[in-house]
Amino acid sequence: MNARKIPDIIIGRLPVYLRALQRMSDLGLKTTSSQELGEQVGISAAQIRKDVSQFGEFGKQGTGYSIEYLIEKLREILKVNRIWDVVVVGAGDMGHALANYQAFHNRGFRVVAIFDNDKSKVGAPIGKFSVEDAENLAERIRELGVKIVMLTVPASAAQSVADLAIQAGVKAILNYAPVSLNVPGNVKVQYIDPSAHLQRMTYYL
Amino acid sequence: MNARKIPDIIIGRLPVYLRALQRMSDLGLKTTSSQELGEQVGISAAQIRKDVSQFGEFGKQGTGYSIEYLIEKLREILKVNRIWDVVVVGAGDMGHALANYQAFHNRGFRVVAIFDNDKSKVGAPIGKFSVEDAENLAERIRELGVKIVMLTVPASAAQSVADLAIQAGVKAILNYAPVSLNVPGNVKVQYIDPSAHLQRMTYYL
DNA sequence: TAGATTGTTAATCGATTAACAATC
């Protein structure tokens, strides 16, 4: 691997490559080419070669990439060759869905707790979890050593919950609340706002 | 509005601006500046001015932008100054959450039906809906004139459901299945893959 | 008027693509 600063836009494509490679692996394939992978994910072969070559020489001229090996390398690069504990804040329908989400398995994540500030929800079972009191969020984040939270609270609460979580040591937030968050430079945020995603497509309709 | 081809990356920022403006409006604010809006959403003032000026002259020197007016214009541009009917395919936890999702209201969307191919789920109530048989998906899409679907089916089923929906006239897909879709050039896809979003952040941890 | 802020131009910066030597 290489210590040069890698553009974030490249980092953003790696999970897409990884997802496609894991799919190929599930289908029993052993090798692929930048051409083939590019067709799968809708990205040019040149770009795929350029992207992965930022981190090393993982392919072989003439034959392409070993799927198994490239998966291993991408998992190392993305640091998902381990399991990250994640907490969910907000026990509404979306929090519920995330707490039970099966597709985190094998992709590097595990939900370990779900919180809500509604006392009437605290203690309620959600899948294998019991909803915890959001009052204890910071304490529990520290206790569990969690670095990643998923926010499914109302927009009005998102910033204050984010502040609290960051204070407790969180470094990455997957924000489902439809609001932009202000966070320190060393904290990452990704946004999932279904309405915004849809609005990005209606322009073309 | 202007007929020049607008880069997709600009289109992608407009929903973010709109979301922030609607928030300001809810707070009772009347005007804002590119500077202020930029701080809200974490984008430079110059870029915001450049982006919105692609579509017209919506601001006033010295005073900035009328929040109300800019909201109206952005809604026109994004074509969300109307309500789009949307169907959900896949009645698992995620489909359930989307069918009940309150935040579509006032942002241009309305869920009108939810489908599953599991006969044991067909007819089950989900919020105000009753799960419909995925066998009738194409027919119902045509009947309802739906142009947008949200896919929450397993990765293995996503491509074939997408093909079917496109065949029935769908032009935009919000894909929650963790797989890249191959679609014709006139069909838009947006991806929501929580694991991929998280993997994009673990790189930095 | 003085101060503020837009819309736009030109300059800079960064990302993508095309091409090809190297080599499996």
Place this chain on the structure above:
DNA sequence: TAGATTGTTAATCGATTAACAATC
């Protein structure tokens, strides 16, 4: 060997930023 495909360079293309005249 001949064919295929990588990794990388240089060229192209596109996006962002800085600066400022226009003007509210």
